[in-house]
Amino acid sequence: MNEWEKYYKHAERHFIDHSATLIQDTDRFTIIDWRNRNGSSDYYVNFIVDKKRGSLIVSGDLGESIATWHNPIKVNDLKNYIFKDIPYYMSKFQCSSDGLVYEESDVVESLLEALFGTDDDDYAENIESYIAASDFDSFDDFKEEIADEVQKSIHNREFHPTDRLYELATDVYPDAWEHFNGCGAKIDGRVYLWAIAFNMACNQLGL
Numbered sequence: 001m002n003e004w005e006k007y008y009k010h011a012e013r014h015f016i017d018h019s020a021t022l023i024q025d026t027d028r029f030t031i032i033d034w035r036n037r038n039g040s041s042d043y044y045v046n047f048i049v050d051k052k053r054g055s056l057i058v059s060g061d062l063g064e065s066i067a068t069w070h071n072p073i074k075v076n077d078l079k080n081y082i083f084k085d086i087p088y089y090m091s092k093f094q095c096s097s098d099g100l101v102y103e104e105s106d107v108v109e110s111l112l113e114a115l116f117g118t119d120d121d122d123y124a125e126n127i128e129s130y131i132a133a134s135d136f137d138s139f140d141d142f143k144e145e146i147a148d149e150v151q152k153s154i155h156n157r158e159f160h161p162t163d164r165l166y167e168l169a170t171d172v173y174p175d176a177w178e179h180f181n182g183c184g185a186k187i188d189g190r191v192y193l194w195a196i197a198f199n200m201a202c203n204q205l206g207l
Contacts, residue, residue, distance in 0.1 A: 004084060007192035011200070014043045014193075020201035028052050030075050034060075034201040045197045049075055056082075056198070062190045065096035075207045083199040086187055098188040102159040107150045107184030112143070114179035115172045130172055142168075159183065 017038065023031040030049040036042060041061050048057040054069030056078060069078075069092055082089035090099060116126040127139050136142040149165035161169075161180050169176035 003187065004086065004192060007189050008196055010189070011193055011196040015197060015200055018043070018197075018200070020204040022205050030207070032198075032201050032205065034197050043193075043197075045194065045201075047198055047201065049073075049078060051075070054078075058194045058198075062193055062197075063097035065098070065191075065194065066094045067092040068094050075202060079199050079202045079207070082195045084195075086191055086195060089195055090187065090191060096191075098190040100182070100185040101157050101188045102154050102183075102185055104147065104151050104154060106186060107154070107159065108143070108147050110184035111146065111150070111169065111179065114183070115169060115176055134171070157188075159185070 015034075017036050018034055019037045021033040021035070023033055025031075028051060030047075030051065032047045032049075034045040034047065036044070043061055045058060045060040045062055048059075049055070050057070051074065052072055054071045054073040056065075056067045058065045058067075067082075067089060069081075090096075093099065113123075116123045116130070131139050131142065134142070136145075146165070146168055149162050149168060153159055153161045153165055159180070161177075166177060166180075169180075
């Protein structure tokens with residue numbers, strides 16, 4: 001199951017009793033409330049579409065974001081643009097409370113693959129060659145130090161490599177720093193939920 005499928009199932013569970021209310025629908029704006037029928041604020045989302053500027057503003061219990069296409073847009077087109085194409089949706093973010101997230105284990109795994117390769121035989125051979133020429137007694141020692149530096153590099157859900165992590169990686173090969181951008185990153189689940197909720201709400205309203 002991929003990330004999109006995982007969060008769609010999550011949305012189906014948490015939005016099962018949600019109802020869409022069309023607050024406003026003019027030539028300029030469409031405003032939708034997406035809320036549990038019992039009035040709870042849990043998983044409540046408000047959507048404002050500025051059809052003239054081509055913007056989607058999200059707010060509520062699941063965070064906030066503003067995405068802009070910089071040209072006039074129809075609600076139905078917008079719904080189709082972002083549904084199942086989350087990276088495209090994120091590319092339009094002007095600001096957002098949620099985006100990419102970094103977990104230590106994912107970053108370590110991604111970085112080691114970038115340093116030593118993904119083929120099992122090459123991976124083992126490259127590791128053996130590097131450790132033999134390095135100051136490390138074993139790959140476990142190297143990996144432990146990498147993991148320690150990755151942990152120090154993650155702050156407030158963002159990844160900013162330490163000088164020591166940069167040194168460790170580029171010691172394996174000089175251009176390793178190129179892999180730091182987005183290394184091991186995953187899309188925050190809330191971003192998936194914004195797109196899925198918008199699609200569900202629009203479909204319920206016939207938009």
